[in-house]
Amino acid sequence: MQSNQQAFQDYLHMQKHYSLHTVKAYINDLSEFERFNNVHYNQDSIDNVAYAQIRSWIVKLVEANLSTVSINRKISSLKSYYRFLLKIKQIEQSPLLKHKALKTPKKIQIPFSERELDLVLNQLVYPDGFEGVRDKLMIDLFYTTGIRRAELINLSVNGVNFSNATLKVLGKRNKERIIPLLPIIINQLNSYLVQRNQLKEIRDHDILFLTQKGVKLNDTLVYRLINMYFSNVSEKVKKSPHILRHTFATHLLNNGADLNSVKELLGHSSLASTQVYTHNSLTELKKVYGNAHPRNQK
Numbered sequence: 001m002q003s004n005q006q007a008f009q010d011y012l013h014m015q016k017h018y019s020l021h022t023v024k025a026y027i028n029d030l031s032e033f034e035r036f037n038n039v040h041y042n043q044d045s046i047d048n049v050a051y052a053q054i055r056s057w058i059v060k061l062v063e064a065n066l067s068t069v070s071i072n073r074k075i076s077s078l079k080s081y082y083r084f085l086l087k088i089k090q091i092e093q094s095p096l097l098k099h100k101a102l103k104t105p106k107k108i109q110i111p112f113s114e115r116e117l118d119l120v121l122n123q124l125v126y127p128d129g130f131e132g133v134r135d136k137l138m139i140d141l142f143y144t145t146g147i148r149r150a151e152l153i154n155l156s157v158n159g160v161n162f163s164n165a166t167l168k169v170l171g172k173r174n175k176e177r178i179i180p181l182l183p184i185i186i187n188q189l190n191s192y193l194v195q196r197n198q199l200k201e202i203r204d205h206d207i208l209f210l211t212q213k214g215v216k217l218n219d220t221l222v223y224r225l226i227n228m229y230f231s232n233v234s235e236k237v238k239k240s241p242h243i244l245r246h247t248f249a250t251h252l253l254n255n256g257a258d259l260n261s262v263k264e265l266l267g268h269s270s271l272a273s274t275q276v277y278t279h280n281s282l283t284e285l286k287k288v289y290g291n292a293h294p295r296n297q298k
Contacts, residue, residue, distance in 0.1 A: 004088075007088070008026075026080065026081075037053060047085060047091065049095050051096065051098070058071060068103070068104045075096065082095060109243060110238070111246045111247035112230065117247070129195065130199065131212060134196075134210075135225055135229065138152065141185060142241055142244035142248070145181070145265070146248035147169055148171070149219060149222050149223070149242070150219070151267075153219070153222060154207070156206050157193075160181075162190075165181045166180055172267070196210060
């Protein structure tokens, strides 16, 4: 790896506090463009390229039927790299200065209904013992706190404050936030910890959610569990931890929660990110408005 790219990798990790997974994705994108550039333009370095070269790569990616979202992500990696080179004065202008991201169709995330949550949390039969208690707590925690999948996986035992009924969450870029816990969650946490302490072996002592073998959960397992339980009650195409996060925000807004408060609970840095979740609450508002306003009675 060339020195500028190594410096960029260190910058993302040490100064921007990106996760190792994210940093790896950035570097992989750079390496992919570097290989393309070497084959088609006989250049070893991507530090000084023309926009036409990047445009050729985009065309190749489109022809390979890569999704627009994936292409935009790769170009975003390049943008970050050239911004870094500007910052350390290795280039005078980014080749992507006037680039516009490819248009992507807007996907409306459909949240679970309150009835579907009631069926999963109150009427489904969970396995006996540790895994059943863990799975139900996990679903309820997603729904009552809106935390991300990675945040749940990395929750620490010490992050639960029983006296204050709060949960410490480590979000994106190592940003901490404190989330209040409902009494029903505190009760479930107590039950879960009793089961957790009875595991034959615990390897990841600091981590709250563990497998039966006493190790930290992984992304795939969490996704599979959420999908499995909600497949029993919902016909929605997407059944994931993110839909539960979306459901948390939508149900709060539908029931009168303030947008700024929801923003803080979700750990968003700006209101723009939170406003994505207002689509469904606006639909609900229109329904209430149409049913309630006297001018609509006729």
